[in-house]
Amino acid sequence: MKQKNRCILWSGVALLLLLALFLSSVDASEVHIGSNGGPLNDAQVRYIAKRQLLYYLDEFGDRGENVTVDPSLVFENPRLRDAYIALQAWKKAILSDPYNLTADWVGSDVCSYSYVFCAPALDNSSIRTVAGIDLNHGDIAGYLPEELGLLRDLGIFHINSNRFCGTVPKKFKNLKVLFELDLSNNRFAGKFPYVVLSLPKLIYLDIRYNEFEGTVPPQLFDKPLDAIFINHNRFAFELPDNFGNSPVSVIVLANNKFHGCVPASLGNMTRLNEIILMNNGLRSCLPPEIGMLKNLTVLDVSYNGIVGLLPESIGDMLSLEQLNVANNIFTGTIPQSICKLPKLENFTITNNFFTEISRSLFSCFG
Numbered sequence: 001m002k003q004k005n006r007c008i009l010w011s012g013v014a015l016l017l018l019l020a021l022f023l024s025s026v027d028a029s030e031v032h033i034g035s036n037g038g039p040l041n042d043a044q045v046r047y048i049a050k051r052q053l054l055y056y057l058d059e060f061g062d063r064g065e066n067v068t069v070d071p072s073l074v075f076e077n078p079r080l081r082d083a084y085i086a087l088q089a090w091k092k093a094i095l096s097d098p099y100n101l102t103a104d105w106v107g108s109d110v111c112s113y114s115y116v117f118c119a120p121a122l123d124n125s126s127i128r129t130v131a132g133i134d135l136n137h138g139d140i141a142g143y144l145p146e147e148l149g150l151l152r153d154l155g156i157f158h159i160n161s162n163r164f165c166g167t168v169p170k171k172f173k174n175l176k177v178l179f180e181l182d183l184s185n186n187r188f189a190g191k192f193p194y195v196v197l198s199l200p201k202l203i204y205l206d207i208r209y210n211e212f213e214g215t216v217p218p219q220l221f222d223k224p225l226d227a228i229f230i231n232h233n234r235f236a237f238e239l240p241d242n243f244g245n246s247p248v249s250v251i252v253l254a255n256n257k258f259h260g261c262v263p264a265s266l267g268n269m270t271r272l273n274e275i276i277l278m279n280n281g282l283r284s285c286l287p288p289e290i291g292m293l294k295n296l297t298v299l300d301v302s303y304n305g306i307v308g309l310l311p312e313s314i315g316d317m318l319s320l321e322q323l324n325v326a327n328n329i330f331t332g333t334i335p336q337s338i339c340k341l342p343k344l345e346n347f348t349i350t351n352n353f354f355t356e357i358s359r360s361l362f363s364c365f366g
Helices: 002-027 044-054 076-090 145-152 169-175 194-198 218-222 241-245 262-270 288-292 313-315 336-340 359-364
Strands: 092-096 114-121 124-134 156-158 163-166 181-183 187-191 204-206 213-214 225-228 251-252 274-276 299-300 321-322 327-335 346-348 351-355
Touching: 002 288, 076 092, 076 124, 076 145, 092 351, 145 169, 169 194, 218 241, 241 262, 262 288, 313 336, 336 359
Parallel strands: 124 156, 156 181, 163 187, 181 204, 187 213, 204 225, 225 251, 251 274, 274 299, 299 321, 321 346, 327 351
Antiparallel strands: 114 124
Protein backbone atom coordinates (compact mmCIF):
# COMPACT_ATOMS: atom_id res chain seq x y z
CA MET A 1 0.00 0.00 0.00
CA LYS A 2 2.86 2.37 0.84
CA GLN A 3 4.45 1.63 -2.54
CA LYS A 4 1.16 2.41 -4.31
CA ASN A 5 0.75 5.71 -2.45
CA ARG A 6 4.34 6.62 -3.26
CA CYS A 7 3.66 6.00 -6.98
CA ILE A 8 0.57 8.19 -6.88
CA LEU A 9 2.53 10.94 -5.15
CA TRP A 10 5.33 10.81 -7.71
CA SER A 11 2.86 10.80 -10.63
CA GLY A 12 1.24 13.95 -9.23
CA VAL A 13 4.61 15.62 -8.83
CA ALA A 14 5.56 14.63 -12.37
CA LEU A 15 2.35 16.15 -13.75
CA LEU A 16 2.98 19.35 -11.80
CA LEU A 17 6.52 19.58 -13.19
CA LEU A 18 5.34 18.97 -16.74
CA LEU A 19 2.73 21.71 -16.51
CA ALA A 20 5.20 24.11 -14.94
CA LEU A 21 7.67 23.33 -17.74
CA PHE A 22 4.97 24.05 -20.32
CA LEU A 23 4.17 27.41 -18.79
CA SER A 24 7.79 28.44 -18.47
CA SER A 25 8.51 27.46 -22.07
CA VAL A 26 5.81 29.71 -23.58
CA ASP A 27 7.02 33.00 -24.98
CA ALA A 28 6.08 35.67 -22.41
CA SER A 29 5.30 38.19 -25.12
CA GLU A 30 2.86 35.74 -26.62
CA VAL A 31 0.88 35.29 -23.41
CA HIS A 32 0.99 38.83 -22.04
CA ILE A 33 -2.56 39.85 -21.17
CA GLY A 34 -2.83 43.60 -21.06
CA SER A 35 -5.24 45.72 -19.06
CA ASN A 36 -6.97 47.26 -22.08
CA GLY A 37 -9.32 44.37 -22.79
CA GLY A 38 -10.09 42.93 -26.20
CA PRO A 39 -10.21 39.35 -27.54
CA LEU A 40 -7.73 36.76 -26.32
CA ASN A 41 -5.58 34.93 -28.82
CA ASP A 42 -5.31 31.14 -28.70
CA ALA A 43 -1.96 31.22 -26.88
CA GLN A 44 -3.43 33.38 -24.12
CA VAL A 45 -6.42 31.05 -23.77
CA ARG A 46 -4.10 28.05 -23.45
CA TYR A 47 -1.98 29.90 -20.90
CA ILE A 48 -4.97 30.70 -18.68
CA ALA A 49 -6.27 27.14 -18.97
CA LYS A 50 -2.87 25.75 -17.94
CA ARG A 51 -2.74 28.10 -14.95
CA GLN A 52 -6.09 26.71 -13.87
CA LEU A 53 -4.84 23.13 -14.25
CA LEU A 54 -1.84 23.89 -12.07
CA TYR A 55 -4.13 25.45 -9.47
CA TYR A 56 -6.50 22.47 -9.53
CA LEU A 57 -3.73 20.02 -8.70
CA ASP A 58 -4.43 21.08 -5.12
CA GLU A 59 -7.63 19.04 -4.78
CA PHE A 60 -8.45 20.81 -1.52
CA GLY A 61 -8.44 24.22 -3.16
CA ASP A 62 -11.92 25.04 -1.97
CA ARG A 63 -10.59 25.37 1.58
CA GLY A 64 -8.75 28.53 0.65
CA GLU A 65 -5.17 27.59 1.51
CA ASN A 66 -4.00 30.02 -1.16
CA VAL A 67 -5.72 32.98 0.51
CA THR A 68 -4.26 34.48 3.68
CA VAL A 69 -6.86 36.04 5.95
CA ASP A 70 -5.53 38.93 8.00
CA PRO A 71 -6.25 38.08 11.68
CA SER A 72 -7.26 41.71 12.27
CA LEU A 73 -10.21 41.43 9.87
CA VAL A 74 -13.62 41.13 11.51
CA PHE A 75 -16.51 39.40 9.71
CA GLU A 76 -20.24 39.56 10.47
CA ASN A 77 -20.49 35.78 10.36
CA PRO A 78 -18.51 32.71 9.23
CA ARG A 79 -20.29 32.59 5.87
CA LEU A 80 -19.07 36.05 4.94
CA ARG A 81 -15.57 34.97 5.94
CA ASP A 82 -15.89 32.07 3.49
CA ALA A 83 -17.18 34.52 0.88
CA TYR A 84 -14.12 36.70 1.47
CA ILE A 85 -11.83 33.73 0.85
CA ALA A 86 -13.74 32.79 -2.32
CA LEU A 87 -13.68 36.29 -3.78
CA GLN A 88 -10.03 36.90 -2.92
CA ALA A 89 -9.09 33.61 -4.58
CA TRP A 90 -11.09 34.66 -7.64
CA LYS A 91 -9.42 38.05 -7.70
CA LYS A 92 -6.05 36.28 -7.77
CA ALA A 93 -7.28 34.22 -10.73
CA ILE A 94 -8.17 37.36 -12.72
CA LEU A 95 -5.37 38.35 -15.09
CA SER A 96 -7.02 41.39 -16.67
CA ASP A 97 -9.82 43.63 -15.39
CA PRO A 98 -9.86 46.57 -17.84
CA TYR A 99 -12.80 48.35 -16.18
CA ASN A 100 -11.55 47.73 -12.62
CA LEU A 101 -14.80 46.04 -11.64
CA THR A 102 -13.07 44.14 -8.84
CA ALA A 103 -10.78 46.97 -7.69
CA ASP A 104 -12.72 47.52 -4.46
CA TRP A 105 -12.78 43.85 -3.51
CA VAL A 106 -10.72 44.67 -0.44
CA GLY A 107 -11.40 44.20 3.26
CA SER A 108 -13.90 42.25 5.31
CA ASP A 109 -17.06 44.12 4.23
CA VAL A 110 -17.77 41.71 1.40
CA CYS A 111 -21.30 43.05 0.96
CA SER A 112 -19.87 46.42 -0.09
CA TYR A 113 -17.89 44.92 -2.98
CA SER A 114 -19.06 46.14 -6.38
CA TYR A 115 -21.24 43.67 -8.30
CA VAL A 116 -21.57 41.44 -5.22
CA PHE A 117 -25.05 41.33 -3.69
CA CYS A 118 -25.96 40.21 -0.19
CA ALA A 119 -29.29 39.12 1.28
CA PRO A 120 -30.59 37.32 4.37
CA ALA A 121 -29.67 33.63 4.33
CA LEU A 122 -32.51 31.36 3.25
CA ASP A 123 -32.02 29.12 6.28
CA ASN A 124 -31.35 31.94 8.77
CA SER A 125 -32.81 35.35 8.01
CA SER A 126 -30.87 36.94 10.87
CA ILE A 127 -27.55 36.79 8.98
CA ARG A 128 -26.43 38.23 5.65
CA THR A 129 -24.73 36.14 2.99
CA VAL A 130 -23.56 36.61 -0.60
CA ALA A 131 -26.64 35.82 -2.69
CA GLY A 132 -25.60 37.08 -6.12
CA ILE A 133 -22.68 38.06 -8.34
CA ASP A 134 -23.12 39.94 -11.61
CA LEU A 135 -19.99 40.74 -13.62
CA ASN A 136 -21.71 40.78 -17.02
CA HIS A 137 -19.94 42.64 -19.83
CA GLY A 138 -16.78 43.18 -17.77
CA ASP A 139 -14.29 41.96 -20.40
CA ILE A 140 -12.44 40.26 -17.54
CA ALA A 141 -9.80 37.63 -18.38
CA GLY A 142 -9.01 34.79 -16.01
CA TYR A 143 -10.41 31.52 -14.71
CA LEU A 144 -12.77 30.28 -12.01
CA PRO A 145 -11.02 28.92 -8.87
CA GLU A 146 -12.35 26.04 -6.81
CA GLU A 147 -12.83 28.38 -3.82
CA LEU A 148 -16.00 29.68 -5.47
CA GLY A 149 -17.55 26.53 -4.04
CA LEU A 150 -17.43 28.28 -0.66
CA LEU A 151 -20.27 30.58 -1.78
CA ARG A 152 -22.88 28.12 -0.56
CA ASP A 153 -25.64 30.74 -0.35
CA LEU A 154 -25.16 31.96 -3.92
CA GLY A 155 -28.39 32.10 -5.93
CA ILE A 156 -27.30 34.04 -9.02
CA PHE A 157 -23.97 33.83 -10.85
CA HIS A 158 -23.75 35.99 -13.99
CA ILE A 159 -20.45 36.46 -15.85
CA ASN A 160 -21.51 36.72 -19.48
CA SER A 161 -19.45 38.65 -22.04
CA ASN A 162 -16.05 38.28 -20.42
CA ARG A 163 -12.87 36.39 -21.28
CA PHE A 164 -12.92 33.60 -18.73
CA CYS A 165 -11.18 30.42 -19.89
CA GLY A 166 -10.64 26.87 -18.71
CA THR A 167 -13.38 24.77 -17.15
CA VAL A 168 -16.18 25.10 -14.61
CA PRO A 169 -14.92 24.10 -11.13
CA LYS A 170 -16.14 20.79 -9.73
CA LYS A 171 -16.69 22.53 -6.39
CA PHE A 172 -19.67 24.30 -7.95
CA LYS A 173 -21.50 21.20 -6.73
CA ASN A 174 -21.59 22.93 -3.32
CA LEU A 175 -23.81 25.73 -4.65
CA LYS A 176 -27.02 24.02 -3.60
CA VAL A 177 -29.26 27.10 -3.87
CA LEU A 178 -27.91 28.41 -7.20
CA PHE A 179 -30.84 28.94 -9.56
CA GLU A 180 -29.35 31.13 -12.32
CA LEU A 181 -26.03 30.30 -13.98
CA ASP A 182 -24.91 32.47 -16.91
CA LEU A 183 -21.45 31.68 -18.31
CA SER A 184 -22.25 32.78 -21.86
CA ASN A 185 -19.93 34.54 -24.27
CA ASN A 186 -16.61 33.52 -22.72
CA ARG A 187 -13.83 31.10 -23.74
CA PHE A 188 -14.72 28.09 -21.59
CA ALA A 189 -13.74 24.81 -23.23
CA GLY A 190 -13.74 21.07 -22.74
CA LYS A 191 -16.62 18.71 -22.12
CA PHE A 192 -20.10 19.73 -21.05
CA PRO A 193 -19.85 21.01 -17.43
CA TYR A 194 -21.41 17.98 -15.76
CA VAL A 195 -21.29 19.72 -12.39
CA VAL A 196 -24.44 21.66 -13.34
CA LEU A 197 -26.39 18.40 -13.11
CA SER A 198 -25.74 18.37 -9.36
CA LEU A 199 -27.34 21.77 -8.73
CA PRO A 200 -30.80 20.97 -7.32
CA LYS A 201 -32.28 24.49 -7.53
CA LEU A 202 -30.98 25.43 -11.00
CA ILE A 203 -33.70 26.68 -13.36
CA TYR A 204 -31.72 28.89 -15.78
CA LEU A 205 -28.65 27.56 -17.61
CA ASP A 206 -26.82 29.69 -20.18
CA ILE A 207 -23.48 28.44 -21.55
CA ARG A 208 -23.86 29.66 -25.15
CA TYR A 209 -21.03 31.21 -27.15
CA ASN A 210 -18.22 29.17 -25.61
CA GLU A 211 -16.04 26.33 -26.86
CA PHE A 212 -17.57 23.34 -25.09
CA GLU A 213 -17.53 20.14 -27.13
CA GLY A 214 -18.49 16.49 -27.09
CA THR A 215 -21.84 15.10 -26.06
CA VAL A 216 -24.57 16.66 -23.96
CA PRO A 217 -25.69 14.32 -21.16
CA PRO A 218 -29.29 13.09 -21.55
CA GLN A 219 -29.76 13.79 -17.83
CA LEU A 220 -29.87 17.49 -18.68
CA PHE A 221 -33.37 17.03 -20.07
CA ASP A 222 -34.59 15.42 -16.85
CA LYS A 223 -33.60 18.49 -14.82
CA PRO A 224 -36.40 20.89 -13.73
CA LEU A 225 -35.00 23.76 -15.80
CA ASP A 226 -37.02 26.62 -17.25
CA ALA A 227 -34.42 27.81 -19.78
CA ILE A 228 -31.54 26.07 -21.56
CA PHE A 229 -29.15 27.98 -23.82
CA ILE A 230 -26.28 25.84 -25.14
CA ASN A 231 -26.08 27.27 -28.65
CA HIS A 232 -22.88 28.30 -30.44
CA ASN A 233 -20.62 25.63 -28.98
CA ARG A 234 -19.15 22.47 -30.51
CA PHE A 235 -21.48 19.86 -29.08
CA ALA A 236 -22.01 16.80 -31.27
CA PHE A 237 -24.66 14.27 -30.30
CA GLU A 238 -28.09 12.90 -31.14
CA LEU A 239 -31.12 14.30 -29.34
CA PRO A 240 -32.09 11.59 -26.83
CA ASP A 241 -35.53 10.03 -26.46
CA ASN A 242 -35.99 11.76 -23.10
CA PHE A 243 -35.61 15.18 -24.74
CA GLY A 244 -39.33 15.74 -24.22
CA ASN A 245 -39.03 15.24 -20.46
CA SER A 246 -37.66 18.76 -20.08
CA PRO A 247 -40.15 21.26 -18.58
CA VAL A 248 -38.37 24.25 -20.18
CA SER A 249 -40.18 27.24 -21.63
CA VAL A 250 -37.17 28.18 -23.80
CA ILE A 251 -34.50 25.95 -25.32
CA VAL A 252 -31.87 27.07 -27.83
CA LEU A 253 -29.51 24.46 -29.29
CA ALA A 254 -28.54 26.31 -32.49
CA ASN A 255 -25.14 26.23 -34.18
CA ASN A 256 -23.80 22.97 -32.82
CA LYS A 257 -23.36 19.61 -34.51
CA PHE A 258 -26.42 17.68 -33.43
CA HIS A 259 -27.53 14.87 -35.69
CA GLY A 260 -30.23 12.28 -36.04
CA CYS A 261 -33.94 12.78 -35.56
CA VAL A 262 -36.16 15.19 -33.72
CA PRO A 263 -37.64 12.78 -31.13
CA ALA A 264 -41.38 12.29 -30.91
CA SER A 265 -41.17 13.05 -27.19
CA LEU A 266 -40.93 16.71 -28.23
CA GLY A 267 -44.72 16.70 -28.05
CA ASN A 268 -44.56 16.31 -24.27
CA MET A 269 -42.97 19.75 -23.80
CA THR A 270 -46.29 21.45 -23.18
CA ARG A 271 -44.75 24.46 -21.38
CA LEU A 272 -42.47 25.27 -24.30
CA ASN A 273 -42.63 28.82 -25.71
CA GLU A 274 -39.52 28.90 -27.92
CA ILE A 275 -37.35 26.21 -29.49
CA ILE A 276 -34.47 27.04 -31.82
CA LEU A 277 -32.64 24.12 -33.46
CA MET A 278 -31.19 25.95 -36.45
CA ASN A 279 -27.87 25.09 -38.12
CA ASN A 280 -27.26 21.61 -36.79
CA GLY A 281 -27.17 18.24 -38.53
CA LEU A 282 -30.71 17.11 -37.80
CA ARG A 283 -32.11 14.52 -40.21
CA SER A 284 -35.30 12.50 -40.58
CA CYS A 285 -38.60 14.35 -40.32
CA LEU A 286 -40.51 16.57 -37.95
CA PRO A 287 -42.72 14.28 -35.84
CA PRO A 288 -46.49 14.90 -35.98
CA GLU A 289 -46.42 15.19 -32.17
CA ILE A 290 -45.09 18.71 -32.67
CA GLY A 291 -48.69 19.83 -33.01
CA MET A 292 -49.16 19.21 -29.29
CA LEU A 293 -47.08 22.29 -28.44
CA LYS A 294 -50.02 24.62 -27.87
CA ASN A 295 -47.96 27.33 -26.15
CA LEU A 296 -45.12 27.48 -28.66
CA THR A 297 -44.53 30.93 -30.17
CA VAL A 298 -41.19 30.39 -31.98
CA LEU A 299 -40.10 27.30 -33.94
CA ASP A 300 -36.85 27.51 -35.91
CA VAL A 301 -35.40 24.37 -37.51
CA SER A 302 -33.70 26.14 -40.42
CA TYR A 303 -30.34 25.11 -41.90
CA ASN A 304 -30.59 21.41 -41.14
CA GLY A 305 -31.24 18.38 -43.34
CA ILE A 306 -34.80 17.61 -42.29
CA VAL A 307 -36.69 15.60 -44.91
CA GLY A 308 -40.27 14.63 -45.65
CA LEU A 309 -43.47 16.59 -45.26
CA LEU A 310 -44.34 19.45 -42.98
CA PRO A 311 -46.77 17.80 -40.57
CA GLU A 312 -50.40 18.81 -40.88
CA SER A 313 -50.48 19.05 -37.10
CA ILE A 314 -48.56 22.33 -37.26
CA GLY A 315 -51.97 23.90 -37.70
CA ASP A 316 -52.77 22.96 -34.09
CA MET A 317 -50.02 25.20 -32.69
CA LEU A 318 -52.33 28.13 -32.15
CA SER A 319 -49.81 30.32 -30.29
CA LEU A 320 -47.20 30.14 -33.06
CA GLU A 321 -45.86 33.53 -34.19
CA GLN A 322 -42.62 32.63 -35.99
CA LEU A 323 -42.05 29.49 -38.07
CA ASN A 324 -38.76 29.03 -39.92
CA VAL A 325 -38.14 25.79 -41.85
CA ALA A 326 -35.82 27.28 -44.51
CA ASN A 327 -32.80 25.46 -45.94
CA ASN A 328 -33.91 21.89 -45.36
CA ILE A 329 -35.09 19.06 -47.62
CA PHE A 330 -38.84 19.30 -47.05
CA THR A 331 -40.96 18.00 -49.93
CA GLY A 332 -44.60 17.77 -50.91
CA THR A 333 -47.15 20.48 -50.33
CA ILE A 334 -47.33 23.00 -47.54
CA PRO A 335 -50.21 22.00 -45.26
CA GLN A 336 -53.29 24.14 -45.56
CA SER A 337 -53.69 23.88 -41.79
CA ILE A 338 -51.11 26.66 -41.44
CA CYS A 339 -53.93 29.03 -42.39
CA LYS A 340 -55.49 28.19 -39.03
CA LEU A 341 -52.66 29.84 -37.11
CA PRO A 342 -54.15 33.14 -35.88
CA LYS A 343 -50.92 34.66 -34.54
CA LEU A 344 -48.43 33.64 -37.23
CA GLU A 345 -46.41 36.67 -38.38
CA ASN A 346 -43.27 35.19 -39.97
CA PHE A 347 -43.25 32.01 -42.05
CA THR A 348 -39.99 31.22 -43.89
CA ILE A 349 -39.83 28.25 -46.29
CA THR A 350 -37.05 29.16 -48.76
CA ASN A 351 -34.57 26.59 -50.13
CA ASN A 352 -36.63 23.45 -49.76
CA PHE A 353 -38.20 21.08 -52.30
CA PHE A 354 -41.89 21.81 -51.90
CA THR A 355 -43.74 20.74 -55.03
CA GLU A 356 -46.67 23.07 -54.69
CA ILE A 357 -47.74 26.19 -52.84
CA SER A 358 -51.46 26.75 -53.22
CA ARG A 359 -52.88 30.18 -53.98
CA SER A 360 -55.20 29.85 -51.02
CA LEU A 361 -52.15 29.64 -48.78
CA PHE A 362 -50.92 32.99 -50.08
CA SER A 363 -54.30 34.50 -49.28
CA CYS A 364 -53.89 33.44 -45.65
CA PHE A 365 -51.08 35.94 -45.26
CA GLY A 366 -52.69 38.78 -47.15
